Amino acid sequence: MKTYDVVVIGAGAAGLMCAAQAGYAGRRVLLLDHAKKAGKKILMSGGGRCNFTNMATTPQHFYSQNPYFCLSALKRYAPGDFVELVERHGVDYVEKAPGQLFCAGSAKAIVRVLLTECEWAGVDVRLGTCVERVERRGEGMRLATSLGHVDAGVAVVATGGLSIPTMGATGFGYDIARQFGLEVLPTRPALVPFTLSEPWKARAAALSGVSVDVRVACNGREFAEPMLFTHRGLSGPAMLQISSVWRPGDTLTVDLLPAEDAQAALRKARCATPKRRLSTWLGERLPKRLAQALLQWYGAAETATPLAEYSNAAVDVWAERLNAWALKPAGTEGWRTAEVTLGGVNTDALSSKDFSVSEIPQLRFIGEVLDVTGELGGFNFQWAWASGVACGRAC
Numbered sequence: 001m002k003t004y005d006v007v008v009i010g011a012g013a014a015g016l017m018c019a020a021q022a023g024y025a026g027r028r029v030l031l032l033d034h035a036k037k038a039g040k041k042i043l044m045s046g047g048g049r050c051n052f053t054n055m056a057t058t059p060q061h062f063y064s065q066n067p068y069f070c071l072s073a074l075k076r077y078a079p080g081d082f083v084e085l086v087e088r089h090g091v092d093y094v095e096k097a098p099g100q101l102f103c104a105g106s107a108k109a110i111v112r113v114l115l116t117e118c119e120w121a122g123v124d125v126r127l128g129t130c131v132e133r134v135e136r137r138g139e140g141m142r143l144a145t146s147l148g149h150v151d152a153g154v155a156v157v158a159t160g161g162l163s164i165p166t167m168g169a170t171g172f173g174y175d176i177a178r179q180f181g182l183e184v185l186p187t188r189p190a191l192v193p194f195t196l197s198e199p200w201k202a203r204a205a206a207l208s209g210v211s212v213d214v215r216v217a218c219n220g221r222e223f224a225e226p227m228l229f230t231h232r233g234l235s236g237p238a239m240l241q242i243s244s245v246w247r248p249g250d251t252l253t254v255d256l257l258p259a260e261d262a263q264a265a266l267r268k269a270r271c272a273t274p275k276r277r278l279s280t281w282l283g284e285r286l287p288k289r290l291a292q293a294l295l296q297w298y299g300a301a302e303t304a305t306p307l308a309e310y311s312n313a314a315v316d317v318w319a320e321r322l323n324a325w326a327l328k329p330a331g332t333e334g335w336r337t338a339e340v341t342l343g344g345v346n347t348d349a350l351s352s353k354d355f356s357v358s359e360i361p362q363l364r365f366i367g368e369v370l371d372v373t374g375e376l377g378g379f380n381f382q383w384a385w386a387s388g389v390a391c392g393r394a395c
């Protein structure tokens with residue numbers, strides 16, 4: 001095999017971006033991936049539309065043991081820079097929610113942009129290539145691959161996190177980190193749906209497909225987003241977001257009426273419309289199926305009772321169910337469906353400027369393999385682009 005200035009392991013979001021930037025900087029670059037296709041997670045992201053950035057990106061939207069590490073790269077490559085790139089390639093996009101940009105068509109457009117950039121930058125892309133070993137060799141690095149040995153001045157590890165193993169996710173990046181003495185912080189699946197145990201599992205299954213706007217809180221964080229009932233539990237943006245701070249055994253507090261103080265509203269309704277039924281009142285505020293289910297779960301007899309017959313105590317009980325519904329998930333769907341990995345390579349041993357390892361400048365880590373994890377909404381791709389650019393330009 002040839003000798004390269006830079007070899008990038010992993011042709012995902014961060015690796016593609018890094019390889020192109022290093023190529024434009026005049027480096028001879030090899031980009032390797034064991035998968036037969038580049039950017040598989042990009043292709044499946046955002047429901048096939050790829051939520052490729054979030055215009056409101058700030059370090060506050062990331063989880064990391066070192067919250068300052070991501071600052072420099074995010075500052076140097078902003079969401080607007082990626083928007084400029086996709087516009088230059090003629091990709092149409094839409095803002096589906098405030099700040100969240102998605103492809104108007106297929107996510108394939110983003111992979112095409114990145115592969116085109118790699119081609120223009122002269123990157124040698126080798127897919128379906130396994131990397132067996134990574135070693136230090138003098139001032140550079142040597143890789144044992146299924147194509148033979150590759151020598152390079154710099155090796156960039158862009159192998160991503162552990163989510164969706166069927167898409168090619170491996171812990172190889174963590175193995176390399178440990179091999180070179182770096183700490184790997186405990187990993188766990190995040191942005192992942194919750195599973196429930198009985199009777200809530202059956203109850204959620206009966207409501208499968210029902211979505212409701214909620215505010216969910218746990219461990220000092222809260223998110224106001226839609227929640228979705230599924231066959232196995234709870235999903236939707238609210239649940240995916242809170243899964244990043246939830247720990248096994250924790251209880252979620254779900255506000256089913258986030259725009260209303262249920263106690264005050266129910267007391268007011270009891271005076272103003274005493275003959276109305278709770279079912280009617282609930283049905284005006286929640287999806288019909290959920291309103292009916294709540295009455296069924298908590299006392300079918302109440303369906304016919306007029307609001308006038310509710311005591312203050314009974315109103316308070318319902319208000320708590322509606323504004324602070326306490327629910328203890330059994331667990332999460334795990335790596336099989338998680339969007340991202342919390343934890344990973346500890347950033348303390350890395351330069352936030354070029355992502356090199358302090359004692360081994362010819363070794364670098366970028367993207368999700370690092371202990372930097374974004375919230376839902378395009379932040380994870382922005383991190384992949386920003387870390388890829390910062391590293392690639394400095395290679």
Ligand code: FDA
Pocket residue numbers: 009010011012013014015032033034035038039040041042044045046047050051052053129130131158159160161163164167168169170171172173337338339340366367368369377378379380381382384
């Ligand atoms: P990424 O996982 O993209 O790439 C790693 C690459 O390394 C892969 O190509 C893999 O095959 C390769 N690799 C692994 N081990 C290897 C080995 N041993 N040898 C060679 N190659 C190896 N984010 C967001 O911002 N907006 C969104 O809409 C979504 N949506 C979304 C949906 C779903 C279903 C998932 C699973 C994830 C998302 N994400 C997301 C998260 C986002 O996809 C993720 O954060 C980035 O892809 C991370 O980019 P990386 O390049 O770090 O890893």
